Amino acid sequence: MNGQTILLISDMRQVYLAEILTKKGMSVRCLDIRNSQTVEEQLLKLKKFLAGAAMLVLPIPVTKVPEQERLNEILNKNLANDTLVLGGCFTEEQRELLDRRGIRYLDFMEDEVVTQENAVATAEGAIAELTNHSPYNIEGAKILVTGYGNCGKAIAKKLRGLGARVTVLARRREVRKQAKEDGFYAVDFAFGPEEAMGAAMLVNTVPAPVVTRVIIKELPRDAYILDIASKPGGTDFACAKEFGIRADLVLGIPGKYAPKESAYILERSMERFAAKQKSIDR
Template sequence: MHHFLILGGDPRQLYLSRLLEQAGQEVSLYYENPSFSLGEAMEDSDIILCPVPFSKDKKNIHAENQLKDMDINTFLSRLTSAHTLFGGSIPLSVTEYCKAHDIPCIDFMKMEEVACKNAVATAEGAVAEAISLSPMNLRGSSCLITGCGRCAEALADTLTGMGAHVALAGRDAKKLARAWCHGYGAVPLAQLDSHIHGYSFIFNTIPSMVLDAGLAALMDRDTVVIDIASAPGGVDLEACNAHGIRARFCPGLPGKYSPMSSARILYEALCSRI
């Protein structure tokens, strides 16, 4: 039997704790008003489950609740080779530290089964956010997705299933060709300024500035923009708002809209590695 420490994060951590306890594992949950210190919990645990994403500011371990001792450097100073560390989108500085100190470190988001299933949860959350912002139906609407990765593919499939007309924009000609073969519109990212007008919904999945002030000025005023890229995102939200465009940065959608399902994805991946 292992002793798990579940640290920070969002409601996914609560459901993950429940699944592990139901499996008969010993679990310490450092989530909201814990009755123990992080240092004590780390001493008593051999497997540490950090959140997805591991950090949003590269300084502290991500936690929706106000928690003490979440500084990454302090956390690393307490890690030993007796620990096994899990987390999502773990910063390079953390993985390098673990490698230098012989600490097993597994990134959930580098596991194909997690990344693909997480993309589906993210797509459903993005659709929910879009519906909440827009005065229009998704069915019959024109949707643009910037990026051609897992989240973009899952989102394109979800939107198409809801009756929307979908185009993908990206830099990779091969991926755009594949998008076209699947029945989607295909727009080279360099030509986005000629195509940005006319979409009711725009979803960004690229974690660098893509939808800048210049493109915001060309969008329809009733367009809804949902940025689901990793921090810092890829949408100039201030420029969109200045033009009256509804725009929202939406990190952590699986934890917000499907924490139970998302926790089970992590649990199954965890079981396959232990």
């Protein structure tokens, strides 16, 4: 990958990524947007440096950039046509903008390799959150895992490995079948209220309102709900508060618990994307 790579630093993942890329001999420019008071200054620098950029790496999610309208304006007016853009969870407006301009871009969260590798870091971080906030041990505890995608599957398997009694709630029959083949007790959300009885913890991975009042009201009052789904999550947080149950929406777990490993995951994805674009240009 020749030319300058611009990184918008929103967490330690980008810090380590800059270190990795620099050690590989790449020209890297970092713009730190973690301080809200200096974001405008950093975006002005982005506007200035974009003309010579080969790659632009945005945060995961891209919405971590506080000034979204300003970012979109810069992408529209100052981004060179041949600059490769990478980030996580682009908004629909950003996708339309990049498509309209013919800019080649990669959403890290749509790279299947990234999501599978990130699921491991997410699962380990989720267990750390459960350990920190639940009054119960994981071993022997009844724990509900809602959703059985990459993250749900990884979390359920690691919890089982720690001795938890895991129940998977999933909407689609084929997903429940897969969970059962993996050795889990799996049911439809219609049975959620029944399964909630006696559960010490609940981990939601579904980015839709699935942990609703009918489930929450059946949980013990000392249960802990961890929601790791995309904002705003899939839990009725107001209802949980009403029943005195702690419920946390925790996003960006890989960047919090395994930032360097996550940085290597992103670097490999960048390499694959750049190689693919290079082969297309030949």
